[in-house]
Amino acid sequence: MDRSEAYPITYSVLGLLAFWGPLSGYDLKRLFDHMLSPMWGAAHSQIYHELRRMKDLGWVEMEREEQESRPDRKVYSITQSGRDALTSWQAKPASVLQLRDELLLKVMFGSFASRDDLIENLKKGIADHEMRLLNYRQNSQYIPARGEHIQEGRRRNPYTSESQEDPFMGLIVRFAIEFEKTYLSWLYETLTFLEENETL
């Protein structure tokens, strides 16, 4: 009936703008890839779409930065109305998580797989998640502090006194690391189980 005009993807773009603002669509895509992904991935087409929608809603403003020999940078910043929208989103209950992990589906229906195929998929999963864990551990030291433009070069450690104003990024990174560790230990256990049982 009364469809709301915004969704998690909308607020994730808006939140990035509020935190690291002003940013272009291209900057936002990089932030998604380096920080929100795989928490909440987004194709660049979707980011541009949300920016256009939020501009219509009056949540963001756009300023054109002219460049020679390259398309102009359209730099977006959050408005007061956008900040209000972020805050009232925070007052609403969050939708409940669904994992939607294809690897888990494949294990669940493992009786219809060849043993080698399953093992290969588990090994790929291990490689993927080991890589993620490493990235989280390395990148957690190079999260730009609030308001600091990501292209400026200067970077702070969110765990040191310099940016104690905002502990939330650190909390998220901690979750991501714990999640990857849990997932990985299950993957290793499952792999060992399969390798030890040749009669599957």
Place this chain on the structure above:
Amino acid sequence: MDRSEAYPITYSVLGLLAFWGPLSGYDLKRLFDHMLSPMWGAAHSQIYHELRRMKDLGWVEMEREEQESRPDRKVYSITQSGRDALTSWQAKPASVLQLRDELLLKVMFGSFASRDDLIENLKKGIADHEMRLLNYRQNSQYIPARGEHIQEGRRRNPYTSESQEDPFMGLIVRFAIEFEKTYLSWLYETLTFLEENETL
């Protein structure tokens, strides 16, 4: 270019059909809710859609069971072609997980929330995930064994000798429990952190 005709949701319906034999769309919806959800949720409209698509592909067959005073049951069973499709899906690499959890987003952008709103959302998350953990622990004892019709009443414990043929369901339940435990302990930690710091 060469779009494949099937997706994780397709194979999750197909896998359920392969495992628990002839089922109606209604049966499948219940299985999704009790077993796959929240691993891979599905609305009933989507399940009916996938059944129609797979019938066109020749992966499933439909038999009409006439009923008095109720709409006929359309009971679907997997074909050999469907079983082949399941197996060749298992040979392909799985897509990589994205969490897409709105609660994590809200914590990430917690600096734009009132402290009370964040705490309330965390508490709701704790209630949600405690409930899930409980469900996993209880339902893990009542998973119907392979080929056993869910309406027949007889139920087996997948951890006992009776259904040792298929250990995969048990592996999935174990993952789900470990995941919920990890998530919950992070939620409790985060809540404590917020409650102890009144200057946010």
Place this chain on the structure above:
DNA sequence: TATATCATGTAATCGGTTACATGATTAA
């Protein structure tokens, strides 16, 4: 009497992915 369950679908809409498209600069 009212709600829940059984049972099956259609329609609308939007989120999200993939592909298409352009064109300059810079590094391997």
Place this chain on the structure above:
DNA sequence: TTAATCATGTAACCGATTACATGATATA
């Protein structure tokens, strides 16, 4: 010279959710 990066978009398609729709039976 080839590929990657910077930079911005459009178009098509499909997954997924929500709402609309029907109608009987059983339970509270």
